[in-house]
Amino acid sequence: MKAQVLNRKGVGSLLDERKKKILAAVIDSYIVTGEPVGSKTIASLPGIKVSPATIRNDMAVLEQLGYLEQPHTSAGRIPTYNGYRLYIDELMNAKALSDEEKQLLDDCLDVDVPTADALIESASKALSELTHCATVVKNISPKFSVITKVEVIPTGKRMYVLLMITSSGNIRNKVCRLEFDLTNEQMEFFSKYMAENLQGVSVDELSEEIIENLVAAMGTYMVTLAPLLKGVCELAEAFRDTEIKVSGEKNLLARQDINSAQIVQFLENKNEVVKNMLDDSFGDLQVVFGEDGGFVIENSSMIVSKIKKDGRTAGTLGVIGPMRLDYAKIIPYIEYLTGRITELISEDDDEDKDI
Amino acid sequence: MKAQVLNRKGVGSLLDERKKKILAAVIDSYIVTGEPVGSKTIASLPGIKVSPATIRNDMAVLEQLGYLEQPHTSAGRIPTYNGYRLYIDELMNAKALSDEEKQLLDDCLDVDVPTADALIESASKALSELTHCATVVKNISPKFSVITKVEVIPTGKRMYVLLMITSSGNIRNKVCRLEFDLTNEQMEFFSKYMAENLQGVSVDELSEEIIENLVAAMGTYMVTLAPLLKGVCELAEAFRDTEIKVSGEKNLLARQDINSAQIVQFLENKNEVVKNMLDDSFGDLQVVFGEDGGFVIENSSMIVSKIKKDGRTAGTLGVIGPMRLDYAKIIPYIEYLTGRITELISEDDDEDKDI
DNA sequence: GTTAGCACTCTTTTTCTTTGAGTGCTAATT
DNA sequence: AATTAGCACTCAAAGAAAAAGAGTGCTAAC
Numbered sequence: 001m002k003a004q005v006l007n008r009k010g011v012g013s014l015l016d017e018r019k020k021k022i023l024a025a026v027i028d029s030y031i032v033t034g035e036p037v038g039s040k041t042i043a044s045l046p047g048i049k050v051s052p053a054t055i056r057n058d059m060a061v062l063e064q065l066g067y068l069e070q071p072h073t074s075a076g077r078i079p080t081y082n083g084y085r086l087y088i089d090e091l092m093n094a095k096a097l098s099d100e101e102k103q104l105l106d107d108c109l110d111v112d113v114p115t116a117d118a119l120i121e122s123a124s125k126a127l128s129e130l131t132h133c134a135t136v137v138k139n140i141s142p143k144f145s146v147i148t149k150v151e152v153i154p155t156g157k158r159m160y161v162l163l164m165i166t167s168s169g170n171i172r173n174k175v176c177r178l179e180f181d182l183t184n185e186q187m188e189f190f191s192k193y194m195a196e197n198l199q200g201v202s203v204d205e206l207s208e209e210i211i212e213n214l215v216a217a218m219g220t221y222m223v224t225l226a227p228l229l230k231g232v233c234e235l236a237e238a239f240r241d242t243e244i245k246v247s248g249e250k251n252l253l254a255r256q257d258i259n260s261a262q263i264v265q266f267l268e269n270k271n272e273v274v275k276n277m278l279d280d281s282f283g284d285l286q287v288v289f290g291e292d293g294g295f296v297i298e299n300s301s302m303i304v305s306k307i308k309k310d311g312r313t314a315g316t317l318g319v320i321g322p323m324r325l326d327y328a329k330i331i332p333y334i335e336y337l338t339g340r341i342t343e344l345i346s347e348d349d350d351e352d353k354d355i
Numbered sequence: 356m357k358a359q360v361l362n363r364k365g366v367g368s369l370l371d372e373r374k375k376k377i378l379a380a381v382i383d384s385y386i387v388t389g390e391p392v393g394s395k396t397i398a399s400l401p402g403i404k405v406s407p408a409t410i411r412n413d414m415a416v417l418e419q420l421g422y423l424e425q426p427h428t429s430a431g432r433i434p435t436y437n438g439y440r441l442y443i444d445e446l447m448n449a450k451a452l453s454d455e456e457k458q459l460l461d462d463c464l465d466v467d468v469p470t471a472d473a474l475i476e477s478a479s480k481a482l483s484e485l486t487h488c489a490t491v492v493k494n495i496s497p498k499f500s501v502i503t504k505v506e507v508i509p510t511g512k513r514m515y516v517l518l519m520i521t522s523s524g525n526i527r528n529k530v531c532r533l534e535f536d537l538t539n540e541q542m543e544f545f546s547k548y549m550a551e552n553l554q555g556v557s558v559d560e561l562s563e564e565i566i567e568n569l570v571a572a573m574g575t576y577m578v579t580l581a582p583l584l585k586g587v588c589e590l591a592e593a594f595r596d597t598e599i600k601v602s603g604e605k606n607l608l609a610r611q612d613i614n615s616a617q618i619v620q621f622l623e624n625k626n627e628v629v630k631n632m633l634d635d636s637f638g639d640l641q642v643v644f645g646e647d648g649g650f651v652i653e654n655s656s657m658i659v660s661k662i663k664k665d666g667r668t669a670g671t672l673g674v675i676g677p678m679r680l681d682y683a684k685i686i687p688y689i690e691y692l693t694g695r696i697t698e699l700i701s702e703d704d705d706e707d708k709d710i
Numbered sequence: 711g712t713t714a715g716c717a718c719t720c721t722t723t724t725t726c727t728t729t730g731a732g733t734g735c736t737a738a739t740t
Numbered sequence: 741a742a743t744t745a746g747c748a749c750t751c752a753a754a755g756a757a758a759a760a761g762a763g764t765g766c767t768a769a770c
Contacts, residue, residue: 038732053744056733074732074751114514114532148510155503155520159469163518163528165510175524177469250619253608264605393763408713411764429720429763 014065019058021047023067024091026059027079031324034257036076081289084301084323088287092328097336104130105336109344115169116140116345120307120317121245123337128248131330133321136274136304137245140315140345141168142204150194150232152187162228164235166203172238176231180224190225193218194232206236244274246320252300257322262297277304285335290323299323303331305338309345317341369420374413376402378422379446381414382434386679389612391431436644439656439678443642447683452691459485460691464699470524471495471700475662475672476600478692483603486685488676491629491659492600495670495700496523497559505549505587507542517583519590521558527593531586535579545580548573549587561591599629601675607655612677617652632659640690644678654678658686660693664700672696 015023025045029037039052039059048055059077062068067083070076079087097105108126113119117139124135145168153161158181162174182190197214198206211233215226252263266273273294277286285305290298297320304318317338319330370378380400384392394407394414403410414432417423422438425431434442452460463481468474472494479490500523508516513536517529537545552569553561566588570581607618621628628649632641640660645653652675659673672693674685 036732040732051744052732053734053746054742057743060734070733072751073734073749074730076732112532114530118530149508151508153504153506153518153520155524155526156522159524161518161520161526163508163516165508165516167511169510169514169530171510171516171528171530173518173526173528175469175473175526177467254615254619260609264609267605391763395763406713407763408715408765409711412712415765425764427720428765429718429761431763 015062018050019062020091022055022058023062023079023083024087024093026062026068026077027083027087027091030078031326034324036071036078038076041076081291084289085287088327088331094332095328097332101333102336105333106340109337109340111344116144116315116341117168117170119344120315120341123317123341124245124247127317127319127333127337128251130333131319131321131325132251133319133325133330134246134248134250134252135317135319136270136302137247138274138304138316139243139245140307140309141166141170142202142240142243144168144309144314145170146200146202147198147206147236150191150198150235152182152190152228154182154187157181160228162231162235164203164232164239166239170239172235174231174235174238176228178224178227182224186221186224189221190228193221193225198232203236203239206233208233241271244271246270246274252297252320255322257324258300259298266295266297277302285331286318287327287331301325303327303334305334307338307345308342314342314345370417373405374417375446377410377413378417378434378438379442379448381417381423381432382438382442382446385433386681389679391426391433393431396431436646439644440642443682443686449687450683452687456688457691460688461695464692464695466699471499471670471696472523472525474699475670475696478672478696479600479602482672482674482688482692483606485688486674486676486680487606488674488680488685489601489603489605489607490672490674491625491657492602493629493671494598494600495662495664496521496525497557497595497598499523499664499669500525501555501557502553502561502591505546505553505590507537507545507583509537509542512536515583517586517590519558519587519594521594525594527590529586529590529593531583533579533582537579541576541579544576545583548576548580553587558591558594561588563588596626599626601625601629607652607675610677612654612679614653621650621652632657640686641673642682642686656680658682658689660689662693662700663697669697669700 022042025042025048026037029041039055042048042055043050043052059068062083063070063077066080067086068077069080071078105126108123108130109119110122111119113122120137120139124137127133128135145166147164148167149163149165151163151165153163155161155175158178160176160178160182162176163171164173165171193214201210211229215222215229218225218229246267249263249267252258253260273296276294277288285303287301287303288295289301290296295302299322300320301323302318302320303325304316306313307315307317318334319325321330377397380397380403381392384396394410397403397410398405398407414423417438418425418432421435422441423432424435426433460481463478463485464474465477466474468477475492475494479492482488483490500521502519503522504518504520506518506520508518510516510530513533515531515533515537517531518526519528520526548569556565566584570577570584573580573584601622604618604622607613608615628651631649632643640658642656642658643650644656645651650657654677655675656678657673657675658680659671661668662670662672673689674680676685
């Protein structure tokens with residue numbers, strides 16, 4: 001099964017209205033109870049006007065089409081991945097947010113925070129609490145920011161703090177111990193050299209190769225300053241390493257229906273796994289399931305939505321939770337939050353923040 | 356039950372040698388298998404020369420004394436907390452480290468790292484991998500370091516990075532957004548004011564009260580610079596907040612014999628819980644069990660050992676794992692590591708690091 | 711003091727039975 | 741032609757009963 005985008009309308013057109021209604025009802029019920037759903041349960045629902053026998057016939061069709069399955073002969077039905085997919089794409093009733101909910105979400109966004117990344121962080125935290133899921137964030141900074149400053153500050157015998165600041169207001173630091181103390185002249189040269197050669201360079205692009213070239217071109221200062229350049233390289237890496245953040249993993253580990261070994265495995269190479277999923281080639285909202293393209297936590301799903309800036313994908317925010325998730329509620333939450341963030345970081349441009 | 360120190364020799368003197376041997380054998384076996392241990396198992400051990408019946412009699416006595424217990428009548432014995440305590444204090448055979456093991460541990464210590472805290476961090480990481488436990492660290496810095504520098508660096512419209520550096524080479528930063536841009540004069544005043552009033556102050560002591568007094572005494576600069584002072588306060592807090600670090604929690608969460616809810620609970624107030632345990636009033640090595648003084652993870656134990664400097668307790672390093680732990684191996688590991696760190700951070704004083 | 715022997719206890723495992731939810735199919739109904 | 745009632749069938753889950761087995765405590769012998 002491949003990762004797929006949302007809003008691929010039309011797959012469900014093979015189904016008549018009643019079958020759609022039944023499929024949706026089965027999934028709604030399964031999401032709440034976690035138990036296989038039988039024909040009787042569906043028949044007793046207020047919106048359903050047909051007998052259990054009819055529902056059984058329809059469910060048999062839905063099973064043949066691959067939307068439902070039976071754990072065993074005498075059990076009710078549970079949704080397949082394809083069933084969930086159809087449900088999310090076409091069947092479910094996304095609950096429109098009430099004014100109170102909007103207010104609640106607005107309050108969660110900490111607009112006083114100085115960087116866009118921190119704004120997203122605040123949304124992530126709120127989302128984790130509201131949904132009891134883990135959250136996943138892809139930060140804006142590496143893509144939209146460039147180095148504005150590299151500083152070196154002496155702090156003790158042969159000890160120096162290296163500082164890298166980006167246009168998005170983010171900062172990383174690193175303590176370096178050198179073999180020799182630097183002279184004032186050396187420090188000045190370093191600052192100037194950095195300003196001339198790295199200012200405006202994206203942290204995304206700052207490779208070891210660039211650094212090596214800079215070292216080679218440094219002339220007499222080469223020996224003394226090379227360790228600092230290496231530190232600069234590590235700082236850029238620190239920026240990149242923090243691009244993708246998963247938090248609230250506790251919420252996943254606490255659940256029995258999710259294999260904790262798989263969670264640990266996922267957390268260990270989250271960067272690779274998530275990076276593939278959050279790129280430009282997908283729609284605004286993306287939902288992937290237990291086995292989709294490299295995402296390998298059984299019985300769990302990841303919902304992410306894009307944050308944009310100047311029309312480009314800037315970052316992403318979403319949740320990782322069990323398959324049995326209240327999609328109808330959570331998807332609007334995520335869409336609202338990413339929407340608000342998109343607005344906020346554009347406003348800022350005209351106002352007082354430069355990202 | 357209260358937290359207790361190790362090396363409280365003499366409690367086991369009520370027991371004759373054979374009973375001690377049997378108790379040790381039961382615990383050894385239980386640590387490996389996790390199953391209640393019966394008299395037959397013990398009798399078949401090479402070091403034991405008596406019959407199962409004799410062992411049964413002795414085990415009955417050990418049970419009466421509170422060192423062993425029976426899950427049910429027809430089961431073997433398992434150790435009680437008191438049993439473990441006696442085992443660790445007096446009975447177990449701490450395995451002396453081989454040269455290879457010492458080498459291994461030495462290699463894990465990253466001596467190239469610039470700060471003592473980072474050195475401990477490297478030990479913690481190694482320990483977590485070697486023992487498959489969570490590790491707990493109490494850093495040295497807050498106690499042994501003072502503020503050496505507070506800097507403010509402009510990074511954009513009304514955006515400033517606040518920097519705090521301590522004598523131990525640690526650094527924290529914070530991005531602040533102000534209402535107005537600072538003039539050069541204001542920035543100079545701030546730097547000077549910080550240098551005069553905070554240099555040499557311990558991050559441990561930097562309270563809100565001190566900051567408030569500083570703000571009040573700032574005169575005309577008060578309005579503009581107060582937000583920065585607040586940031587300084589937060590930076591000191593950031594230092595204190597990172598004093599105690601638990602890592603490798605995964606190793607605990609993966610185990611079924613430990614209640615994950617209790618782990619989560621513990622992690623949430625680890626600072627309070629651990630702080631109480633790692634103070635000066637205990638011996639060099641401390642082992643606490645599932646219920647000891649505020650430490651509330653059933654079936655688990657925490658082993659910590661002190662790192663010293665100038666004769667004072669400087670930091671601590673240890674592990675949190677299941678009760679069934681290979682104490683005989685792990686305790687020497689921890690003792691060796693904390694010993695080496697103690698040596699290394701003293702050496703540094705004469706050489707090139709100032710902590 | 712130590713040990714063999716044995717009855718006793720209590721968990722664990724296995725086997726068998728019962729229960730019940732839910733189905734698929736067929737025939738009747740609309 | 742679509743829907744429904746009725747019913748036999750399936751299979752997991754729960755329960756009951758039996759068997760197995762590990763380990764003990766006690767007694768009496770060594």
